[in-house]
Amino acid sequence: MKFLSAALLLGLATPALSSCPYLASLSDDSPQRQLTLKTENTKSRTEQVELADLQAVKKDIVELLHSSDPKWPSDYDNYGPFFVRLAWHCTGSYRTSDGRGGCDGGRQRFDPERSWDDNTNLDKARSLLAPIKEKYGLSLSWGDLFVLAGTTAIEDMGGPVLGFCAGREDDDDGSASLPLGPTAEQEILAPCETNGECEEPLGSTTVGLIYVNPEGPMGQPDADRSAPQVRDTFERMAMNDTETVALIGGGHAFGKTHGACPSGPGLPPNEDEENPWSGECGSGVGVDAFTSGFEGPWTTQPTQWDNEYFQSLLNYKWDSWIGPGGHNQWQVRKEQNVTAPSGPAADGDGSQDIMMLTSDISLTRDPAYLKIVKEYASSLSSFENQFSHAWYKLTSRDMGPVTRCKGSMVPPAQEFQYPLPPTPPSSSLPDFSKVRASLANLLSSNAVSASSLTTLAWNCASTFRSTDYLGGCNGARILFSPGKDWSINSDSEDTLKALQSIKDTYGESLSWSDLIVLAGTVALEFSGADKMRFCGGRTDASDGLGWSYLTPKITGSLSDDSNILIDEISKLGLTAGEYVAILGAVHSLGDLPGDYVGQWTSDPFTVDNEYFKNILDLPFTLYENRQYKAEGEEIYALKTDMLIREIPELSSKAYDYAADEDYFKGELKNAWVKIMNADRFDIEGREEEY
Ligand code: HEM
Known part of the structure; x- marks a missing residue:
């Protein structure tokens, strides 16, 4: 009892x-x-206060995007990709099985979510946004701010945006996320015998990750077996194949993975509240950052929207290898006449070869996914149409009917x-x-x-x-x-x-x-x-x-x-x-x-x-x-x-x-x-x- x-x-x-x-x-x-x-x-009192001027908030976000704080310097002089990941991880916890998760409530600020492995270093993203939250106070919820930051970043980097549904109401604690785990509540309501092979009602294969292990099932770089896991887990979020491929390719059009050396990110907030994820490679920041333990960008222009991700998946042969962070990742096959394309290094000094994760490569191993990858590689407009709708769905799904959406940027009701x-x-x-x-x-x-x-x-x-x-x-x-x-x-x-x-x-x-x-x-x-x-x-x-x-x-x-x-x-x-x-x-x-x-x-x-x-x-x-x-x-x-x-x-x-x-x-x-x-x-x- x-x-x-x-x-x-x-x-x-x-x-x-x-x-x-x-x-x-x-x-x-x-x-x-x-x-x-x-x-x-x-709930905090945000719902009782008139909504902030969202255009003014966006302006402040854009200014922040192009700044760099020495405590956590921006990669490529742009926090855009970081904020896209923040918004994705805040919203991507949503699961259809019981409607739990999602960014409404802004519970990524609290345990258990804030200490999830997949949320490593997102405390820094939230800290960067804190002055904007403070400026707008109760007229802007944390949940709205996280999603608007990611959405504004996509737009600022040239990506397609359908709109924005404001009106998230912040929770005062993380208790509504306890069933997501890892907690006693989750073990009772949704036990997972083998972490890495979790099933519904859980939303992910692994408690503490948003969807699947990027390295492959149970850490094995097996792209063939990764594809069914990607499909299964995205379906638990109500995403079909075209939405799933658009979201992964659209997200990974931006930014990079961080795994400078094998030493790790340091302790999570629930174990080191004062200095969580201090980073144990060199300075721990910038080119020395360790987040996921993978290392490198997906594209040669990681702060610019395009469909290069899909073209690279198709145009190169990819081999798995152990990256500098000690994890299995994928590089362009070293063959005569093929030089791995490079993007800029995170600090703008030199260059870095593009990479893929096992979960990315899996999109070419499943026939249905491969067809969609080809479609998006050849048609930017088809990709843009699917991505803008899928991003809006990802970020708004837990908000319920359109009648709950507030603000001046709400698109017409979606299916x-x-x-x-x-x-x-x-x-x-x-x-x-x-x-x-x-x-x-x-x-x-x-x-x-x-x-x-x-x-x-x-x-x-x-x-x-x-x-x-x-x-x-x-x-x-x-x-x-x-x-x-x-x-x-x-x-x-x-x-x-x-x-x-x-x-x-x-x-x-x-x-x-x-x-x-x-x-x-x-x-x-x-x-x-x-x-x-x-x-x-x-x-x-x-x-x-x-x-x-x-x-x-x-x-x-x-x-x-x-x-x-x-x-x-x-x-x-x-x-x-x-x-x-x-x-x-x-x-x-x-x-x-x-x-x-x-x-x-x-x-x-x-x-x-x-x-x-x-x-x-x-x-x-x-x-x-x-x-x-x-x-x-x-x-x-x-x-x-x-x-x-x-x-x-x-x-x-x-x-x-x-x-x-x-x-x-x-x-x-x-x-x-x-x-x-x-x-x-x-x-x-x-x-x-x-
Ligand atoms: C970064 C995995 C889907 C957006 C990353 C990183 C990993 C990862 C391991 C590196 C984190 C780091 O070391 O900094 C995955 C997996 C996915 C997935 C396994 C699903 C199969 C998505 C989706 C989006 C997205 C759907 C957005 C629509 C991003 C962005 C970054 C990123 C923007 C770069 C962050 C930065 O540059 O700081 N992802 N991801 N990802 N992901 Fe994903």
Whole structure:
């Protein structure tokens, strides 16, 4: 149980509760209480302050790019490549498996990320940027600054840039990155038997690296075996082949690797806070720098955008050798009539031969990658088009829908943002009090059960992930695959059919997503919950792609696990008390879903606190090897319910609710409204229209 308290401190963003007139117009008299899951107070106040003038920030960044600090001199008199690596390593930790990682939160400043091997010497990049952060203060988050520095550097070196999505909110600590490892949380949630061969949900093959070992699988210079690892790990970041090749070749159009001698970089920040990565080759800086232990530039013009990287991959024969830093890297084959092309030395004094990493060479060993390398080597415009889009996706993917992007440089919504039709003006929305009445009539006539409406709304809204802002009921993606096919939604088709008559009555003016949320809300009220606020204006998606990565991990089956449940609550952005209140309400009503049998309470038509008393007090035993039954009672439960009583942070809330029904209902009301509106980024700043 030791882990549980740590896991409850995972510290993820609480879903924003957008302002909405429907919310504001009703008084909120429910009791406020300190929340138990630490989802609050992990963000700094950047989100509450007007965004900095990004053009002014860019100007300051460009000035910094062309400077050189003797404490960490710039290579080729340009910090551009260094900042591109900073932005890539900050954003590239993103993984689709749980939406964690990415630069939103700016957690590369904290452990565990700041001490990752792959982030060696990036403390210097962050220090160089610190005066700019100080100048703009709360109007510029660290996360935005890191990404803007990399993006501005690409532009300044002649590369193509699609735009910039600002609005990252800094975390106050690195706790939201604990599941990325290396930590106890990661070992419990995503253990990796052989570091170097890690699988999903981890984003990389190696904990502490962004994606793959540059030297090759387990440090072997085997480019053939490196290619599948590159593909596998970039897919875990939602990148396809064309994006992957564009990103690697675009990144390595710039800069160099650093491995002046085999002595190493020194100790990471978690072992030497005062002087991390002091560098153990000569002066430790400039041409003596040791970062990765590889040495040399990829191209002859390392501060200028071009497609030379791809041409060199194709035009030369490459051999592996042990470089000056003691690692396997690749050099142009020494043949008669072929001289290895050279770029300038980092300090501008002399020249240095170009090089490749095993992971670079792997792009010529896989037939699909090779085709793309040839395409980019021959067509700069195709390369530029793919790179600019892939870079924007890389850097913005964890920001969620385009409606979360701020600033003057936001490009049109991209496919990876799963755009929804715009929120309609309030004048075109239905009179929701009439829709409420229609729903109440439907319930009174027994055409549909309160239980099925409540479950539908919860299953729809609880897809939300506070980690990358995917999911939620806005869009009504529960109508489409993959969501409608999930086992937890086996009853949803019938419930949607029951709602069809109301949908037909209001036509276009009423979206399915508003109808589903309002139906669940009215059903709870109809069954005895307090009156709840509703904010209309959701719109419907035309497919279910936005839910591709959101397959539920808690289903009620015996495989439900306490660690996974805690992780799921954390991802939802709910506190322990909020989750327990909602689950208690949904499980107060109706029968157990799908193929399970029985009901949770003696009165399955009423939302009250009997559910909590039952799961806390009754002697449940395994029933038919798939669910639970209370001995001597016709009361049943799922594994999830048993976890509520097992996990102390959850059971403690269950005790509170069992003891005080009014308190439960007040908490339920707040929690329900919070999760139903967690994805309503669409109306921020447009409150006047509603
Ligand atoms: C540098 C590996 C993908 C941008 C490096 C270095 C390594 C490396 C080992 C040398 C660090 C040092 O010693 O200073 C890899 C691997 C990748 C990958 C294994 C994936 C298979 C990318 C991507 C980008 C990128 C996707 C950006 C889009 C850069 C830049 C540098 C760099 C700009 C030069 C930094 C400097 O000059 O200070 N990379 N990288 N890399 N990487 Fe990558």
